[in-house]
Amino acid sequence: xxxxxxxxxxxxxxxxxxxxxxxxxxxxxxxxxxxxxxxxxxxxxxxxxxxxxxxxxxxxxxxxxxxxxxxxxxxxxxxxxxxxxxxxxxxxxxxxxxxxxxxxxxxxxxxxxxxxxxxxxxxxxxxxxxxxxxxxxxxxxxxxxxxxxxxxxxxxxxxxxxxxxxxxxxxxxxxxxxxxxxxxxxxxxxxxxxxxxxxxxxxxxxxxxxxxxxxxxxxxxxxxxxxxxxxxxxxxxxxxxxxxxxxxxxxx
Numbered sequence: 001x002x003x004x005x006x007x008x009x010x011x012x013x014x015x016x017x018x019x020x021x022x023x024x025x026x027x028x029x030x031x032x033x034x035x036x037x038x039x040x041x042x043x044x045x046x047x048x049x050x051x052x053x054x055x056x057x058x059x060x061x062x063x064x065x066x067x068x069x070x071x072x073x074x075x076x077x078x079x080x081x082x083x084x085x086x087x088x089x090x091x092x093x094x095x096x097x098x099x100x101x102x103x104x105x106x107x108x109x110x111x112x113x114x115x116x117x118x119x120x121x122x123x124x125x126x127x128x129x130x131x132x133x134x135x136x137x138x139x140x141x142x143x144x145x146x147x148x149x150x151x152x153x154x155x156x157x158x159x160x161x162x163x164x165x166x167x168x169x170x171x172x173x174x175x176x177x178x179x180x181x182x183x184x185x186x187x188x189x190x191x192x193x194x195x196x197x198x199x200x201x202x203x204x205x206x207x208x209x210x211x212x213x214x215x216x217x218x219x220x221x222x223x224x225x226x227x228x229x230x231x232x233x234x235x236x237x238x239x240x241x242x243x244x245x246x247x248x249x250x251x252x
Contacts, residue, residue: 068103
């Protein structure tokens with residue numbers, strides 16, 4: 001799951017709620033958490049929420065810095081939150097990616113980072129992301145993908161599949177816009193696939209493409225976390241079901 005905004009919180013009650021969301025995720029088989037230094041308090045809150053459960057989760061976070069020295073300072077801070085290890089360390093929006101990949105590779109050699117990746121939210125930067133993917137220096141990418149935003153189908157997904165790269169999907173609900181007018185009407189054909197909500201339909205639409213490995217919707221609700229996690233279980237949509245979700249979502 002993502003932590004932008006939802007884990008950028010302060011106060012005992014809000015932080016305790018974040019821990020409940022982490023527990024619900026783990027209990028329902030959704031153990032991948034994505035954060036970033038640019039998300040305010042999110043890294044700190046995620047680290048606290050996962051305390052005592054660190055071995056049950058996979059932490060993905062990022063470097064967002066103009067200089068190498070700033071990147072090292074962020075890395076030190078992030079590692080302190082996550083008990084000295086990060087499962088997926090990413091260059092956020094490709095900012096100063098060459099220098100930051102040098103740092104990440106060093107941390108990987110030291111056993112503090114398991115895998116290295118890069119992210120970008122804008123299709124205008126996909127040509128540069130394409131070059132980073134082909135460099136052989138990363139093993140995962142994080143990009144936006146949903147029924148309205150499908151640019152990665154042209155180049156990023158095929159290249160990732162060819163290179164054997166992991167793909168993390170951000171914005172599965174289009175920043176929430178795909179859910180604002182949603183209703184349960186139209187879900188009946190998807191019931192055999194374990195789909196009971198539009199959030200599940202949208203997530204399963206993504207994860208039914210075998211080139212997409214993880215989707216990271218953000219939530220501050222344990223109940224929604226459980227619902228979202230259920231979308232990660234088979235059976236998967238075929239082409240007809242994916243086309244159906246695409247058509248119906250366009251009418252919402």
